[in-house]
Each structure stands twice: as structure tokens, then as C-alpha cells.
Amino acid sequence: MARRPSPSPAPGGSGSWRREPSTEVRRTGRMPVVGDGSPVVLAESEGVTAPLEWEPHAHEYHELVWITGGTLTTRVGDRVFTVSEGAALWLPAGQVHSGRLTAGSEFFDAFFEPERTPVRFDEPTAIVLSPVLASLLEYLQRTDLDAGARARAEAVVFDVLETSERPLVLRVPGDPRIDPIAEALLADPADGRGLEEWSRALGVSERTITRAFRSTTGLSFVQWKQSLRVHLALSLLAEGHDVQTTSELLGYAQSSTFIEAFRRVMGTTPGAYPHAAS
Incomplete structure (x- = not known):
């Protein structure tokens, strides 16, 4: 029977499976760079070559996370979510969470300024990552958008956010x-x-x-x-x-x-x- 290499165990409650020796561990997730007049939605992406794990942390902003080329496993309290291609996960501001990303993935996240976000998900929520939503969030990664173009794209993002009828979550x-x-x-x-x-x-x-x-x-x-x-x-x-x-x-x-x-x-x-x- 095939066996994986014997990784060391992940910390209790981290939300990850057994940690492989090559895993990069971060104490906190990425935080958006904000300031006066900052946009409502801040989107960014990162490619990873080795498994990446985040220890429990929270953000002041709402966060939407999704991936391509792999999977993201996130533990939030007594629930474990697995996010694969075509899906995203909404994490409300202040929600403590942790996670693990498989090697070779492209990780995307978008931060939403709570006071200016018209949609409201009070709990971690699985979101359908439609081609339209994915394209809009990729567009919002640009740094050369003027205020009008950004505001129009952000408004459409809020219109197309749709909850998934079949989230992959385990209590x-x-x-x-x-x-x-x-x-x-x-x-x-x-x-x-x-x-x-x-x-x-x-x-x-x-x-x-x-x-x-x-x-x-x-x-x-x-x-x-x-x-x-x-x-x-x-x-x-x-x-x-x-x-x-x-x-x-x-x-x-x-x-x-x-x-x-x-x-x-x-x-x-x-x-x-x-x-x-x-």
C-alpha cells in the first residue's frame, strides 16, 4: 500500500491535514494595504510552489478566497471547508480561520471594506466562482483603474455574488x-x-x-x-x-x-x- 512521507502533525485546531516537511507556515494571512480613499474591493493573487499553511488568524476586512490548479482547505471553528476550482469561500471580517493550500496552486483573495460592502454574509459562506465573477476580480487586481471604472466593476461584483447550493463542508x-x-x-x-x-x-x-x-x-x-x-x-x-x-x-x-x-x-x-x- 502506498504511503505518504511521514510529516509532522499540524498544530491542534489548525485546520490542516498532516503537515509535510516542505510546508511553508505563515502565522497570519495577507492583509490589504489600505488608506484614505482606498477601494472597496482589493484583489490580489500569489503562486505557490510548496504546500502553504496559515495558522489561525482574522482580518478586519471581509475576505473572499479561491484557487486554481489545486485545493484550499480551511478550518473555521467546528467546520472544515475544502475549496476547489469553480468555488470560493467568503470569510466575514473578524472570523478566525486557518488553512492549507496544495503545492503548485495559484491563490487568489479579495478584501471587502465592511462599511462599504452592500452584501452581507454573517457566516463563512461558499460562493459560486462564475466566469463573470472571476474575470471581474482579476480586473480589479489592476492598479491603473480610475475611480469610475473601479466603482462600476465593484458594483457588478456585488450583483453576481451567488451562494453555492453544494458547499463542501464538514462539521x-x-x-x-x-x-x-x-x-x-x-x-x-x-x-x-x-x-x-x-x-x-x-x-x-x-x-x-x-x-x-x-x-x-x-x-x-x-x-x-x-x-x-x-x-x-x-x-x-x-x-x-x-x-x-x-x-x-x-x-x-x-x-x-x-x-x-x-x-x-x-x-x-x-x-x-x-x-x-x-
Whole structure:
């Protein structure tokens, strides 16, 4: 069975999977350069060659993040969001979050001045990154726009912001009876222990574990583990792993089982995912 190199564990609550030795770690995210008369929307981008991880931080501005050529995994409180191409994530001003970007990605973000932003998302919100929105935000990266051109583009951005009907988000239990299970799987989604083994290890009944997962996440233990593995599968596929290797790295005995689990969550097979290796 294929195994990834043994990276050191990410800090507790960082929202990342296991940290690879080549990972660049930043204590805070980028902050916009603002001043009197600054624009409402400040957009920028950055290419990364190695995995990039941000420790928990917050911004005074609303932030919209998206990527090309990879995936971004963000942890916000008890939720883990995975952002892949065609999607973006809105993070309200003041919202503490952390994240991990796969190597070889292009990372984009746009900061929105709260007092002058007419749209309001009070919670982290998945946004559809339509071609129109992507083009407008790329246009707003320019530094040669006059005030009128910028204001017109910003107004259209607000008009085309659309929430996603199918966000890829996983809720972390937040229940001390089962948190050790969740954190162990976040650190190593290939951990193959089942209900019986976890029951013995934690000294709680299998029924208690099942009911706790259902009440806190809306999913059974098995469904939650499968969903978690799909989140990581997106990163592995983006890093260039083929479907068979990705299946093995996630602890599946048969690739067909992985393909079916992926299809149930994503609505398509991993082989059809844009970054899957042939």
C-alpha cells in the first residue's frame, strides 16, 4: 500500500491535514494595504510552489478566497471547508480561520471594506466562482483603474455574488466523547479503526459514538469518515496522485470503494475531477 512521507502533525485546531516537511507556515494571512480613499474591493493573487499553511488568524476586512490548479482547505471553528476550482469561500471580517493550500496552486483573495460592502454574509459562506465573477476580480487586481471604472466593476461584483447550493463542508463534532476520533482522523484519514475498536479505546459504547456523531454532525461515523476522506482526496488529486494511489493513501482496500464514496459526495467520479492524474 502506498504511503505518504511521514510529516509532522499540524498544530491542534489548525485546520490542516498532516503537515509535510516542505510546508511553508505563515502565522497570519495577507492583509490589504489600505488608506484614505482606498477601494472597496482589493484583489490580489500569489503562486505557490510548496504546500502553504496559515495558522489561525482574522482580518478586519471581509475576505473572499479561491484557487486554481489545486485545493484550499480551511478550518473555521467546528467546520472544515475544502475549496476547489469553480468555488470560493467568503470569510466575514473578524472570523478566525486557518488553512492549507496544495503545492503548485495559484491563490487568489479579495478584501471587502465592511462599511462599504452592500452584501452581507454573517457566516463563512461558499460562493459560486462564475466566469463573470472571476474575470471581474482579476480586473480589479489592476492598479491603473480610475475611480469610475473601479466603482462600476465593484458594483457588478456585488450583483453576481451567488451562494453555492453544494458547499463542501464538514462539521467537526465538538463533543468530548468523540473528539479524539475526529482529531485522529483529521491527522490521518487512513486510520482504519472501526466502531468496536474506538469503543474499547475510549471506554464508551458503540451506540454512544454513533449517536454522538449523528447529533453533532448530522452524519453517521462511517459517513463522516467517508466525507473527510473525500476532502483530502481533492488535495491528493490536485497534487498529481492518480486514483489508485489516492485510494491507497486514504486507507481503502479497493479503489472501487473509494470511487463510489467520492461519487456519493461530489456527484462525479475522482477520475473526472479536473486534476486527477491519468
